[in-house]
Amino acid sequence: MKFLFFVLLLPTVAQAFTLNNSIGARFDEEKVNVRVGLNPTPCDNVDLDEVSGLIGDAMDDFWNKVSTSRLELAASGSENTGDDNYWTGELCLIGGTCGGTPVPTQSDIIVTCNKNTTNFPGGSSLLALTLPNDISGKDIKGAVVLINDTNGSFSSLSRQDKVAVIAHEVGHAIGLGHSEESSALMFYKVVPTRTDLGRDDRLGVTYLYPVQVDLFGAGCFLGTISTLKGGGDGDGGGTNTFWPTALMGLLLALVFKRTKKET
Amino acid sequence: MIISFLFAFLFSAAGHAEATSTDSFSQRFKNLGFHAGSHTEFVGRVQTDENGGKEKFAFNPLLGFSTDVKMTDDWMIIPELNWVLPREAGEGVTQNLIMLRTDFAWRGSDWWRLRVGTSLMVNNIKGEGGSKELNNGNGTSRFYIPAESRTSINNTLDLGAEAMLEDFGIRFQTYIYSVLKSERREISYTLMFSYYYDLGE
Numbered sequence: 001m002k003f004l005f006f007v008l009l010l011p012t013v014a015q016a017f018t019l020n021n022s023i024g025a026r027f028d029e030e031k032v033n034v035r036v037g038l039n040p041t042p043c044d045n046v047d048l049d050e051v052s053g054l055i056g057d058a059m060d061d062f063w064n065k066v067s068t069s070r071l072e073l074a075a076s077g078s079e080n081t082g083d084d085n086y087w088t089g090e091l092c093l094i095g096g097t098c099g100g101t102p103v104p105t106q107s108d109i110i111v112t113c114n115k116n117t118t119n120f121p122g123g124s125s126l127l128a129l130t131l132p133n134d135i136s137g138k139d140i141k142g143a144v145v146l147i148n149d150t151n152g153s154f155s156s157l158s159r160q161d162k163v164a165v166i167a168h169e170v171g172h173a174i175g176l177g178h179s180e181e182s183s184a185l186m187f188y189k190v191v192p193t194r195t196d197l198g199r200d201d202r203l204g205v206t207y208l209y210p211v212q213v214d215l216f217g218a219g220c221f222l223g224t225i226s227t228l229k230g231g232g233d234g235d236g237g238g239t240n241t242f243w244p245t246a247l248m249g250l251l252l253a254l255v256f257k258r259t260k261k262e263t
Numbered sequence: 264m265i266i267s268f269l270f271a272f273l274f275s276a277a278g279h280a281e282a283t284s285t286d287s288f289s290q291r292f293k294n295l296g297f298h299a300g301s302h303t304e305f306v307g308r309v310q311t312d313e314n315g316g317k318e319k320f321a322f323n324p325l326l327g328f329s330t331d332v333k334m335t336d337d338w339m340i341i342p343e344l345n346w347v348l349p350r351e352a353g354e355g356v357t358q359n360l361i362m363l364r365t366d367f368a369w370r371g372s373d374w375w376r377l378r379v380g381t382s383l384m385v386n387n388i389k390g391e392g393g394s395k396e397l398n399n400g401n402g403t404s405r406f407y408i409p410a411e412s413r414t415s416i417n418n419t420l421d422l423g424a425e426a427m428l429e430d431f432g433i434r435f436q437t438y439i440y441s442v443l444k445s446e447r448r449e450i451s452y453t454l455m456f457s458y459y460y461d462l463g464e
Contacts, residue, residue, distance in 0.1 A: 125401075196317065
């Protein structure tokens with residue numbers, strides 16, 4: 001019996017998700033748009049049309065599958081940045097010190113290409129990076145993902161790896177840092193077969209965007225964090241699903257009561 | 264959460280009310296169940312290694328207790344509380360999962376029964392804060408350990424089957440997350456052994 005209790009109290013496999021900021025900042029909205037940023041000058045090595053097609057898979061194959069997270073990432077086409085600084089600017093890594101070109105402010109998440117060799121040193125094996133999030137209070141207001149356009153390293157990847165790279169960078173954009181576990185999408189490098197999130201990733205996105213009493217996936221009983229604060233995007237989450245779920249519950253209770261009377 | 268508890272109370276109260284007219288306390292509350300087992304989360308949806316391996320079984324110890332509330336000879340309502348023991352989730356981060364459950368159970372015979380029910384999965388992730396340097400592919404960067412306690416709460420549809428031998432039972436219990444949203448639908452399960460302490464006639 002002593003042995004049994006000893007086994008039961010052992011901590012199980014250790015994971016280690018981290019955040020990319022010290023305050024646990026996150027997007028306030030439960031639906032966040034991910035767009036391709038089209039610069040005035042086309043990229044040299046990255047096909048942004050192709051990237052646009054990959055974003056949907058990157059969201060649906062990874063972040064949008066987590067039942068314990070309320071975050072919904074939506075591929076929302078493209079928009080013109082109107083600024084070649086996205087393409088040529090000297091920017092910085094998450095956790096690093098920004099220098100050179102100011103980080104542009106954007107709502108939601110912008111994915112584009114960048115060929116500045118300070119960001120991607122010559123012959124760099126870096127495939128992409130995410131700029132420090134635009135944070136106001138404890139809310140992330142926007143994030144920019146840059147794909148390495150200094151060489152063909154990104155374009156030479158398989159489709160599956162490109163999807164994983166974009167999903168990894170979007171992980172930074174929503175507030176996550178790196179994981180030390182190679183099974184995690186947020187591990188610092190591409191692994192041969194990346195098809196799902198690891199436990200670290202799931203814990204991280206659940207920590208940042210926990211669901212608030214989700215009724216069988218139909219919606220939240222008590223509204224989401226954003227709707228409780230009076231926000232919400234009015235597109236199917238939060239309070240829009242409160243009354244349908246409450247009515248369904250009432251119906252269940254009535255059916256049960258009627259069944260009881262008949263027996 | 265309050266509404267879910269109300270439903271659970273309604274269901275239990277309905278069973279209780281029927282029993283009150285004919286049975287004694289000990290007949291309504293048939294037994295106390297004590298459970299121990301292992302809980303596996305999100306089968307086939309969690310990558311476990313670099314080669315694309317997925318989670319099929321995980322050893323996450325679980326303890327729980329319940330009581331069988333008799334409705335008819337073959338049907339009963341079983342409120343249950345389970346706790347997956349705290350799991351370390353990295354340096355200074357702990358995950359705690361508590362299940363507030365109610366099952367309807369149908370007794371097929373003296374040695375097996377089927378269960379259908381619902382749970383509130385209260386999943387708490389708590390961090391102690393701090394930071395660490397991690398590889399970023401081009402050197403290292405500083406990343407941060409969570410410093411707060413945050414909780415997700417999911418309502419699941421549960422199906423289970425239990426084999427029973429005298430005072431003991433062995434159960435395969437599943438929990439279906441996001442039943443109504445196919446892209447987020449996920450299944451967790453528990454394998455558990457139970458001891459039922461008979462409250463007597």
